[in-house]
Amino acid sequence: MKILHLDTGRQMRGGQWQALRLHRGLLARGHESLLLTRRGSPLGDAARQEGLPVGVIGSVWSGFDVVHAHDARSHTWGAIRARAPLVVSRRVGFPVKDSVLSRWKYRRPKLFLAISEYVARQLIDAGVAEDRIAVVYDGVPVPAVPADGNALLIPATSDPEKGMALAREAARIAGVEARISCNLEEDLPHAGVLVYITRSEGLGSGILLAMAHGVAVIASNVGGIPEIIEDGVNGILVPNEANSIADALRRLTPAMRHSMGSAARATVLERFTEDRMVESTIAAYRRVLANG
Numbered sequence: 001m002k003i004l005h006l007d008t009g010r011q012m013r014g015g016q017w018q019a020l021r022l023h024r025g026l027l028a029r030g031h032e033s034l035l036l037t038r039r040g041s042p043l044g045d046a047a048r049q050e051g052l053p054v055g056v057i058g059s060v061w062s063g064f065d066v067v068h069a070h071d072a073r074s075h076t077w078g079a080i081r082a083r084a085p086l087v088v089s090r091r092v093g094f095p096v097k098d099s100v101l102s103r104w105k106y107r108r109p110k111l112f113l114a115i116s117e118y119v120a121r122q123l124i125d126a127g128v129a130e131d132r133i134a135v136v137y138d139g140v141p142v143p144a145v146p147a148d149g150n151a152l153l154i155p156a157t158s159d160p161e162k163g164m165a166l167a168r169e170a171a172r173i174a175g176v177e178a179r180i181s182c183n184l185e186e187d188l189p190h191a192g193v194l195v196y197i198t199r200s201e202g203l204g205s206g207i208l209l210a211m212a213h214g215v216a217v218i219a220s221n222v223g224g225i226p227e228i229i230e231d232g233v234n235g236i237l238v239p240n241e242a243n244s245i246a247d248a249l250r251r252l253t254p255a256m257r258h259s260m261g262s263a264a265r266a267t268v269l270e271r272f273t274e275d276r277m278v279e280s281t282i283a284a285y286r287r288v289l290a291n292g
Helices: 014-028 042-049 072-081 100-107 117-125 164-174 184-190 205-212 242-251 254-271 274-290
Strands: 002-007 032-037 054-056 066-069 086-090 111-114 133-135 151-155 179-181 191-196 216-220 236-238
Touching: 002 014, 002 072, 014 032, 014 042, 014 205, 014 274, 032 042, 042 054, 066 072, 066 274, 072 086, 072 100, 086 117, 086 274, 111 117, 111 274, 117 133, 133 274, 151 164, 151 184, 164 191, 164 242, 179 184, 184 191, 184 205, 191 205, 191 242, 191 254, 205 216, 205 254, 216 242, 216 254, 236 242
Parallel strands: 002 032, 002 066, 032 054, 066 086, 086 111, 111 133, 151 179, 151 191, 191 216, 216 236
Antiparallel strands: none
């Protein structure tokens, strides 16, 4: 297959990491794959550093079997310009806008790839037919050895939907030292706990990354997060309330942390690997092509 990927993101967030892993995985399996990004985007730079085919959005459009848009703006680009069947990844945890432009745009794709059942339900609520939706969970790399550390990490973010300040307040109440992580991939090998607080979440690729490292996760009980965390087994789900998060931190003994971290790593190996994500996406492409 020949796949054209579109991504207009200005930052290297969860969706951009998934696009990069998918692009790499398709090429490794013998498919033709080209990634188009904004000029100077961190995703484009990362692809170039790996020697993967990459260009600038607007430069190439013809000769592909499928066009795959990975974010909202590229969804619009694809809806306007794509001549091949359009596939759109839907990652966000908030409802679809109800406007004339939005309704037109959401009629264009042949298939939506929802990153969770929660996101799929939002698409259905917005009027997208179930047969135009496939759930494809994120996939993350699994390190050869689990994390070996005690650091309590809180992801750094300027996103108002994320609860960095609330997580810091909970750590203060619990009397534990927390570290704000600007690079989870670098910091997780030395971590023991990740506190991931958010008001809206399609799934939570940062959570999956921590779970792959065998790090115990305390996370908000919102959106698609309960699809990856079973409370008390491979992590802890909490309401977005400082005292509740602090209580979870106090309850997380070293033995619990080890048990949950091991269960979390096993969950990723079973359901959320890069290989599984790539294979599920390829199956979705084939479904689109088979349906004309």
